[in-house]
Amino acid sequence: MLDARLHSVDSTVPARGPAAGEPRPSRQEAEAAVRTLIRWAGDHPGREGLLDTPARVVRAYEEWFGGYALDPEVILGRHFDRAGYDDVVLLRDIPVRSVCEHHMAAIRGVAHVAYLPGERVVGISKLARLVDAYARRLQIQERLTAEIADTLQHVLQPRGVAVVVQASHDCIASRGVGMHGVAMVTRRLLGRFEQEPYRTDVLAALAV
Numbered sequence: 001m002l003d004a005r006l007h008s009v010d011s012t013v014p015a016r017g018p019a020a021g022e023p024r025p026s027r028q029e030a031e032a033a034v035r036t037l038i039r040w041a042g043d044h045p046g047r048e049g050l051l052d053t054p055a056r057v058v059r060a061y062e063e064w065f066g067g068y069a070l071d072p073e074v075i076l077g078r079h080f081d082r083a084g085y086d087d088v089v090l091l092r093d094i095p096v097r098s099v100c101e102h103h104m105a106a107i108r109g110v111a112h113v114a115y116l117p118g119e120r121v122v123g124i125s126k127l128a129r130l131v132d133a134y135a136r137r138l139q140i141q142e143r144l145t146a147e148i149a150d151t152l153q154h155v156l157q158p159r160g161v162a163v164v165v166q167a168s169h170d171c172i173a174s175r176g177v178g179m180h181g182v183a184m185v186t187r188r189l190l191g192r193f194e195q196e197p198y199r200t201d202v203l204a205a206l207a208v
């Protein structure tokens with residue numbers, strides 16, 4: 001059932017997640033994998049403080065990776081007539097909580113999403129839900145940004161879309177180069193927002 005709800009924005013890109021062919025492991029298998037990682041870290045899964053940890057970690061994974069079970073097109077499925085409104089709709093500072101696909105470390109930041117409506121607008125909470133559905137997967141920031149923009153364009157067919165994501169990556173802060181306070185900024189501009197003067201206008205409105 002889960003597989004049927006998974007969705008790939010670009011049909012030339014293979015679906016990710018359980019839909020990619022392999023059966024989903026059982027909860028017991030996932031918990032056993034966590035016990036292996038605890039042993040790999042150098043600790044003992046049998047000691048009292050760690051007994052419930054595998055079950056907790058698997059439950060946490062259900063939250064962090066809940067995006068695979070969501071269909072972003074369904075999230076944007078209910079829309080309204082724009083009721084004569086003719087200018088940009090913009091939602092700023094949508095929290096981004098994602099996981100980097102290289103190290104499975106946290107990515108934290110914000111997304112700013114703007115669109116210039118065609119005939120249809122969506123409830124603003126749906127823009128935040130759209131960001132969350134793609135964030136709660138294994139990601140690189142570039143793909144996260146592109147997926148949000150491309151889905152908005154595909155479903156709503158607005159005259160323009162602009163998405164900016166600004167985030168910090170724990171894989172840079174807590175390991176490797178070990179640098180705190182480094183922000184990565186990615187953006188995708190589509191339609192009218194690809195051209196001047198709309199481009200400068202929307203980037204100023206997004207405050208980036």
Ligand SMILES: Nc1nc2c(ncn2[C@@H]2O[C@H](COP(=O)(O)OP(=O)(O)OP(=O)(O)O)[C@@H](O)[C@H]2O)c(=O)[nH]1
Pocket residue numbers: 100101102139140141142169171172176177
């Ligand atoms: N472009 C991009 N790179 C990312 C993102 N998240 C993490 N990375 C980078 O992915 C790269 C993976 O590089 P590798 O050399 O394969 O892995 P590594 O040896 O752990 O690299 P270091 O982090 O430099 O120690 C690193 O440079 C990360 O900083 C992302 O969202 N986008």
Ligand SMILES: [Zn+2]
Pocket residue numbers: 100101102103104105169171172
């Ligand atoms: Zn990383």
